Amino acid sequence: MPDTGRTDGASGVDDASGVDGTDGVDDDMDDTHGMNGTDSADDLDDTTVMYVQPSVAGAAKILVVGPMGVGKTTLIGTVSEIKPLSTEATMSRAGARLDMPVRPTKSTTTVALDFGRITLGGELVLYLFGTPGQQRFLPAWKDLARGALGALALVDTRDLEASFDAIGHLEDLDVPFSVAVNSFPDSVLHSEDDLRSALDLLPHTPLVICDAREHKSSVKALISLVSHLIETVSEAT
Numbered sequence: 001m002p003d004t005g006r007t008d009g010a011s012g013v014d015d016a017s018g019v020d021g022t023d024g025v026d027d028d029m030d031d032t033h034g035m036n037g038t039d040s041a042d043d044l045d046d047t048t049v050m051y052v053q054p055s056v057a058g059a060a061k062i063l064v065v066g067p068m069g070v071g072k073t074t075l076i077g078t079v080s081e082i083k084p085l086s087t088e089a090t091m092s093r094a095g096a097r098l099d100m101p102v103r104p105t106k107s108t109t110t111v112a113l114d115f116g117r118i119t120l121g122g123e124l125v126l127y128l129f130g131t132p133g134q135q136r137f138l139p140a141w142k143d144l145a146r147g148a149l150g151a152l153a154l155v156d157t158r159d160l161e162a163s164f165d166a167i168g169h170l171e172d173l174d175v176p177f178s179v180a181v182n183s184f185p186d187s188v189l190h191s192e193d194d195l196r197s198a199l200d201l202l203p204h205t206p207l208v209i210c211d212a213r214e215h216k217s218s219v220k221a222l223i224s225l226v227s228h229l230i231e232t233v234s235e236a237t
C-alpha cells in the first residue's frame with residue numbers, strides 16, 4: 001500500500017453496506033422509497049416520469065468521482081429514482097493506449113457524464129453527476145464541478161493509487177468530499193488507519209465501505225456525504 005506520510009487517529013471504517021453501520025447518519029434521510037416503492041432504476045421503463053415531490057425543501061448537486069471502473073455509473077444507476085442518463089461508449093484500441101481499466105474485461109466506459117436523481121428523507125434532492133474516469137478527462141471536471149456542493153469519491157482498494165488524482169482534483173477545486181470504498185470480491189481488507197494514511201485523508205473526511213450494486217449500501221454512502229456537508233456548513237456559520 002502506498003504511504004503518503006500522513007497519519008491520524010481515526011478508528012473503525014463505517015460499513016455502509018451493513019444494516020446500520022454508518023455513524024452520525026440521520027436514519028430519517030434513508031427513506032428513498034416513498035414515491036413508488038422502486039428500489040432501483042432497473043424497474044423503471046422508458047415512459048416513467050417521476051417528478052420531484054412537493055415535500056422537497058432543497059436540492060444539491062453532488063459529484064460522483066473516481067478512477068476508471070471503480071463503479072460510478074453502477075452507483076448512480078443503483079440509487080437513481082429516475083432513469084439515469086449515462087454516456088457509455090465501447091472502449092477503442094486508440095483509447096486503450098491511454099486508458100487503463102482495473103478490469104481488462106471491462107468493455108465500455110463513461111465518455112461524458114452520468115446523471116441521476118435521488119430524494120433523501122422526502123426533503124432533499126440530490127442531483128448526481130458522475131464524472132468520466134479516464135485521467136485525460138480530468139480537466140473537464142472544472143465545468144462539471146461548477147455549483148457542486150460536494151462529492152462522493154469512490155475508491156477501489158485493488159488499486160488505491162488510481163484514486164489519488166480524483167481526490168487531489170477535488171482538493172484543488174475545493175469541493176468537500178467523502179470517500180466510499182467500493183468493495184469487489186477480490187478486494188483486500190485494510191484497516192481504516194491504513195486506508196486514511198494511504199489516501200492522505202483529513203481526520204474529518206468520512207470513509208465508508210459500500211457496494212455500488214446495492215441500493216441501501218449506496219444510499220448510506222451518500223448520506224454519509226450529506227451529513228458531512230451539513231456538519232461542514234454548520235461549523236462555518
Ligand SMILES: Nc1nc2c(ncn2[C@@H]2O[C@H](COP(=O)(O)OP(=O)(O)OP(=O)(O)O)[C@@H](O)[C@H]2O)c(=O)[nH]1
Nearest residue numbers: 068069070071072073074109110133184211212213
Ligand atoms: N463485484 C462488484 N462489481 C462491481 C461493483 N461496482 C461495479 N461493478 C462492476 O464493475 C464494472 C465497472 O463499473 P462502472 O460502474 O462502469 O465503473 P465506472 O466507474 O463508471 O467506470 P468508467 O465510466 O469507465 O470510469 C461493471 O461491470 C459493474 O457491474 C461492485 O461493487 N462489486
Ligand SMILES: [Mg+2]
Nearest residue numbers: 072073109110
Ligand atoms: Mg462510468
